[in-house]
Amino acid sequence: MISVLPAGVTRERGLQLLREMLRIRCFEDRCVQLYGEQKIRGFLHLCNGEEGVAVGVMQALEPRDAIVSTYREHGHAIARGMTMGVIMAELFGKRTGASHGRGGSMHIFDAATRFYGGNAIVAGGLPLAVGLALAEKLQHRTGIAACFFGEGAVAEGEFHESLNLAALWRLPVLFLCENNLYAMGTALTLSESETEIHVKARSYRVDAMPVDGMDVLAVGEVTRAAVTRIRGGEGPMLLELRTYRFRAHSMFDAQLYRDKAEVEAWQKKGPIITLTTRLKAAGLMTEDDYQRLEREARAEVEAAVTFAEQSEWEPVGDLERYVYAEPAR
Amino acid sequence: MIRVEFRLPALGADMESGTLTAWLKKPGDRIRRGDALAVVETSKGLIDIEAFEDGVLEELVAQPGATVPVGAVLARIARESAAAAPTSGATAPQATPPMPVPEKPEPVAPTIPGAAATPPPSRRRISPAARRRAHELGIDLASVESSSPEELVRIEDVERLHKQAPSLPQRAGMRATIGAAMARSKREIPHYYLAHTVDFGATRDWLSQFNASVPVGERLIEVVLLVKAVALAVSNIEGFNGHFHDGQFRRSDLVHVGTAIALRGGGLVAPALLDAGRKDLKSLMREFSDLVTRVRSGHMRSTELTSATITLTSLGAEAVDVLFPVINPPQVAIIGAGAIAERPWVSDGKVALRPVLTMTLAADHRVTDGRAGSRLLRRIADLLAHPETL
């Protein structure tokens, strides 16, 4: 573990990053309980361990950028700036949720932050990101399309088609592969002949590099550099963010496919612990700071739960609304 | 110090229960949020379940090996006060609006959203099944009433009418009724009369041959040939098939031939063979037999008594040569068939004995005249001369 902070990291910045990651962690942990109580239903995919990726990347993006995510999206949505209450209400299925409650955990949409979901089909979002980038380019705008996907998506044809098309047309797409080593229960080594994702991308003439996803500072730095280049018109890039999923694929998963020892080893080098240790070592924070941040995060989560609990359901009479677009909202 | 209940969580969308396999902590152990407390066996395998807050494990409620439903209490935990999280273990029951229960839909005729409202029908709504049944029973749909609130005529309505067929009036009453009808007929309808005699030989021969070639149950009798010939003839020659009402003749598309049938013990009725123009001889025979049986046993249907559009009357083999029948109002014509008897006849330029039949037409002079009447009788004669076309 790198114990030395890069130069220029202030206490303020450090605490801000830590706060963001703790907000996600506390949110996810609270979801476990709510799911057990059947307040959240359907499928629930949590991102514990991957907070560094969400926070680091979002720090480098701007409001004008478009974001496409996957079903493991809570962290992305929170880090992007969506209100926790709106996300929690979506998980509860309430009308005040991001998608009026219609999507649930896997389908969070937010026009205000250009968050285009939330896609339950692995690799289904990559072509959308290509299109969003095409729209930026053809309209001479300066936004980019940032597309999150897991390493499992690399097996789907749409990954290859999308990288090829983005490179061919020199589109401003930032492909963000969260490589957490397991696609549901299948280890990467069992599904890919070439397990270095960034190497695959390069074969499509897409500039790509691996990043330590557990190091939120590294993620931020590399993403910023990539975004600058893409915004400058140099074509798409791919970042292979190496990370790990501390919890199961989804709630109902006995994790028969991996060792508890492996999970525990990774948990010891998770993004929150890593940053905390480094900040403390550099004298930039204390345990009290940590406790305070965690308390604040949990309080924010509780307020979101209360909001969700008290929110109304969408009336059944609205079932058929929005099948087609409604005239001028 | 507050005791909270640790319950079996739902771990999956379709998980209903789990089997507690092992406790990982014992009473008295300090536990922290996130600690695995127990192992539960599910359909997917063994899953650790965790504590959501700090405290001390007080009491184990479920024992290893127990299968419990989701939500069942597994243990009790003494929650630490002070530094603990602002809320209790279980999410505090909030004022949660109840989930709207979709209302049970009222049984309503299915409609498609956006479909144009059904305009008021210019014709009655009759189910295909009802139509078919009415046809089978010979019931005029116009006389069937709907019993449904939406004015839909269903098979049960047809069958109900069928069962309601009135029994024949008593003999004395019948005499009076017939008398009144005949008086009215003579009073109101200016009758004209025509007669025509034909050689019935060819028809008879054909009939014999036909009957020899079919089983007994399918044999035809002469009156059926007459019915068919009359029906076909009035279909093509206007003015004889229909009803006279309110000073006007209304022709009928279909030909319902009233067939005079004598009742045992006196009295005569002429129930209709419906749509005789379009039925084949076999069907007509069958229906005629059925009609006779029912008439004699008193089971006719009201529609049969009222719907004839023309009548054929024949007094049978023991009758006289020529009939001068009276029209049954509101009909406008009646055909009489005398007895068929051997008479000298000119055939192929020679005198021979032939079975001859004299047919008479009595018709309403307000609607037709002798020319039309003649055409009609000649047409009937023609048809009878070629029975294979009937």
Place this chain on the structure above:
Amino acid sequence: MKATGTPNRITYREAARQAIRSALHADPRVFLMGEDVGRYGGCFAVTKGLLDEFGPDRIRDTPLSEAAFVGAGIGAALGGLRPIVEIMTVNFSLLALDQILNNAATLCHMSGGQFNVPLVIRMATGAGRQLAAQHSHSLEGWYAHIPGLRILAPATIDDARGMLAGALSSPDPTLVFEQISLYNMEGDLTPGIERVDIERAAVRRPGRDITLITYGGSLHKCLSAAEALAATGTEVEVIDLRILRPLDDETVMGSVRRTRRAVIVDEGWRSGSLAAEIGMRIVEQAFFDLDAPIARVCAAEVPLPYPHHLEEAALPDPARIVSAVRGLLA
């Protein structure tokens, strides 16, 4: 290839081309992408010459990546453009079915109305050219099953010219099916027509005895059948559905209530076809006006075979349509 004859006389192909040109001129947000639409001039020559006129940004050749370029069309529509995606034929659209169904059709409802997808997808469809099983599908009925999509089937010159503008102005994802046998069809274009409605079916031939309900390439087979039947005294009313989703029930039921008989002609396979849907709607809405059962003429339940006589036996044709009509009138 230009049509000969009267000044307004053009082919369906030309009408489609004019529609695309017109759209590209009218709105800078519009662009077209698909396989071989540029340099090749389009598999069915619809886009011939457009690359030279509008350039490679607006007429984009794509690699053979249906899922990616259809998805990119969705993304571009989300991002403010008005893409026309050409999938060479409906047969290849299956590769993009996930994007069409799970994204294009679904995003508006799933996002609670936040995002709509103003995307137009054009596809050639149908059989009749001995192209064998994998190149002869008529799947517009399948697509018409999906809520969230609008499905158009232009069958006339005017519709080929005018429906695209209607589709492009819709905020919803719209699929336009062009039957391959129609491309060479010649006809008169109504002068000045730029845009036609995309809501109503059309009565192409009025009649009092029976209603023929159809769409696309089958329209002309139905009109032939109607001619033949008129010669024997049967007056057939022919309805061109034009829009397969949402269906124009009002026009269909209005006709069936008058004629009391209906035959539906649909080039898809019989079972679970669009004909089945329309038949059911007639039962739901006009049952008591019927004087005969509803009949349908569809493709035989076989993968379309290569040899002409077998392919012909598998598809609806005027003789079979006439026969179905006669069967209801007997």
